[in-house]
Amino acid sequence: MSKDVLFLTGIEDFSTVIEKNAYYVDKTSYLKELLMSDSEVMNALFIRPRRFGKTLNLDMIRQFCRLNYQNPGDKSYQQKLFVDNGRNLAVAGDDYKEFREKIMGEFPVISISFKTVEGAFFQQAVSQLIYKVGLLYDEFLFLTESSKQDPSDIENFIKNKDFCKTQKSKIHQADKLVEAIDIIGTAIPQIASMLYKEYGRKVIVIIDEYDVPLQKAVIAKEPYYDDMLSIIRTLSGNIFKKDNEPWLYKGIVSGCLRVAHQSEFTDANNFTTFGMNDEPYTGFFGFTEKETEKLLADCGLSDKESEVKEWYDGYRFGNKHIFCPWSLISYCYAATQKDNTVPQPFWVNTSGNDLITMFTDNSMESHNAENIDKLQKLMEGENVDISLMEFTTYPDLRNRVSFDVFMTMMLHTGYVTFAEGSDTSDKVTIRIPNLEILYCFNKKRELLFGQNNPYWYNQALKLVDLLMANNTDEAQMLISSMLKEFLSIRNTGDELYYHGFMIGILGLAAATKNFEYHEEIETGTGFSDIVIDSFDNKTVCILELKKTEKLEDCYDAAQTATKQIIQKDYASKFISRRYKKVYGIGIGFAKKSCEIVSLGNLVEKVC
Known part of the structure; x- marks a missing residue:
């Protein structure tokens, strides 16, 4: 590895780069x-x-x-x-x-x-x-x-x-x-x-x-x-x-x-x-494969070429594969000056993400089930078809904009690129270019599930209120709606996935309302899946989750869950503490749907 190569990260003055004998890719x-x-x-x-x-x-x-x-x-x-x-x-x-x-x-x-x-x-x-x-x-x-x-x-x-x-x-x-x-x-x-x-x-x-x-x-x-x-x-x-x-x-x-x-x-x-695909300037901005290979060789990093390509390659400008220069220079600087050859997401922390964040925060389209499915396809390495939009003004992301408008912006701003063989006008096929951008997508996805996203957060708060009031009809409708918006059918093969889904919703909201929240807590003779406990109100909601393959078996799965609540006596702990309301609720999941069965207030049944 060469330590003699000088990189001036963040310097955009040509004379400074040349006069200080810093590394320069000739354009x-x-x-x-x-x-x-x-x-x-x-x-x-x-x-x-x-x-x-x-x-x-x-x-x-x-x-x-x-x-x-x-x-x-x-x-x-x-x-x-x-x-x-x-x-x-x-x-x-x-x-x-x-x-x-x-x-x-x-x-x-x-x-x-x-x-x-x-x-x-x-x-x-x-x-x-x-x-x-x-x-x-x-x-x-x-x-x-x-x-x-x-x-x-x-x-x-x-x-x-x-x-x-x-x-x-x-x-x-x-x-x-x-x-x-x-x-x-x-x-x-x-x-x-x-x-x-x-x-x-x-x-x-x-x-x-x-x-x-x-x-x-x-x-x-x-x-x-x-x-x-x-x-x-x-x-x-x-x-x-x-x-x-x-x-x-x-x-x-x-x-x-x-x-x-x-x-x-x-x-x-x-x-x-x-634009990115217009000759003769497709290679004028960014580093081509040949330029990147030379850069890595000059730094003594040729053995890292495969890993570097996975992280920073993938942009298609015309017929050229283009690397993000900021990411490559930052990587080579870290490798040659700090002996750190582990790829990092350099670009995503410097680019203009304001419009992207506004879309995920404010637009109902970012929560549309079909659009979430497309995002998940992208994150799984698949291609997605969109209609390329030409803007006469900047889209107002404070209001509702289409997924195609959003993705066209993502294309221009470097979050996605044209897939191989795609046309580059009108109907196009896009993909995530590399691991660096995949990292960014995953961070953006976290916004959809976090407290900083008002849409998701408000839904979670509402669901906690419904469950603690034993309003199972509305709770079922809300959970089913959220399943359709946020879950991909490719990720619903394991009961633990639904368990994680419910934990992500309820844990955050319960804490906000100052309720105690427990997972796999020992109650009775077993371990209930989720417990939301309001000691001040002497109210508790015990949730048992079951998954089945077929939609028509969803209700039976919920019934099985309620039977387990009874058989393992999950309610006894709270009844002995003189709680006024102890709701036992079973939820059956199948693909992107659910059924809820409630045992009602188990205190009344004991009395």
Whole structure:
């Protein structure tokens, strides 16, 4: 195992990676197609999951193209960074010589990231955007000292810059909010126009994670999606519009969900969206099999290749198998620096899971029996068919959305991938890509059964109340409903499974109500399955569970359970303690159904 390989996890600045001689998987071969090809793609939107290298690649483009503003024509910075670094990057080859002469260090570049733009309410998010725009004004402040610029442009530049610095905290005021929104929508075109006038060269505009503000607007405590959409649409229209001034060379935008083309970029000129399966960029983000094999060999970890593939392989981008770069780099760092070669779920703790969590917390669709069955199929390694959805807006997961909408989001965000042989549009087949994502699915499934999920938790509380009141008709209906929602028929072959199911429901809820809860407690001459004991109310519910294969035998199984309660005298312990109500209840399970038989209050029968 090599200890000499340097990994800069979390560093997304290309120059830092190169200058510190850190490990870098070469993606420079894509630059020529993107920046100087006959495809006439003027503006490109790249859709990829979080942590798949979008930010690093966009910064690489920025560093390669950026003009030396103080000394135009000086390309020594790029020469050192991309050519004379001893790495033999693709772009340093002789076949890229003409490309380097025409593109490298030749363009003013405006680059902005929306990755951290969020807020509990609209004004807070606008404040974050103003901060980002203020950084651009600081970067290009030198333009205000130029004799080539119109005095009115310089005056407006300085006014906007001062607003970003001094008025950011006052955006809660209506007039300041309006002015802030106007600056956000016009800052990049204003700066770009001045750069074009200054150097006589067209400008490249890069926007990273354009959709983060929209996602955060949906899940905010006070949602403000429409207001944020209006800002992003105005901003993109002013930058990429069809009738803009001739200062734009190319626009390069990244995001997670394929929402943009129908809404945010309606007025854009020649905007092309490149999804996971769109050539020629299927290998531009993420690590291919060949790149991964080399990475592991360079780290002395080739013997771990099989295990690494199980954990981090499986994404299908076009015809390529793609590994998550964040997970691989994190794994190799742990292995080489900490001697820890045990795979871990690195990616799932860093990706944007807010929308996924909101679905499981709020949507009734996440509790639909058929949908739960599909989720379980996925977790068992099976493929699932869905209809791929194209979004014109972000789905409102606070309300009911379809399973197909949810799974399309999961596909875009990296939780599932296209199965081998699947079409990649309309009707598609999906699967969980690897063990890392399976771990995440299992964690998400725990949300469905935990106290943090209000739907499941409230159902459990209701069931305890019904059983402690001996309301067996409603209890039977509720348990049957929950069985259909949460259990897969493939998992109902063992009585212990139903036992665990009931424990998961009743244990949590009983504790909340301050009832004593026991499993396999010794009572009478045997051990009853479950006992819920309210000493304060002198009420106890004794549950005996039986499983049968056939639905028609379910009632008989419940009768058998009640007979066992009588035969083994489970009630005597509580009757001797002068309990007023001792309910004996037998439950028979078969597949996804149940029958309940109650013996009534056994205290009355003894008396």
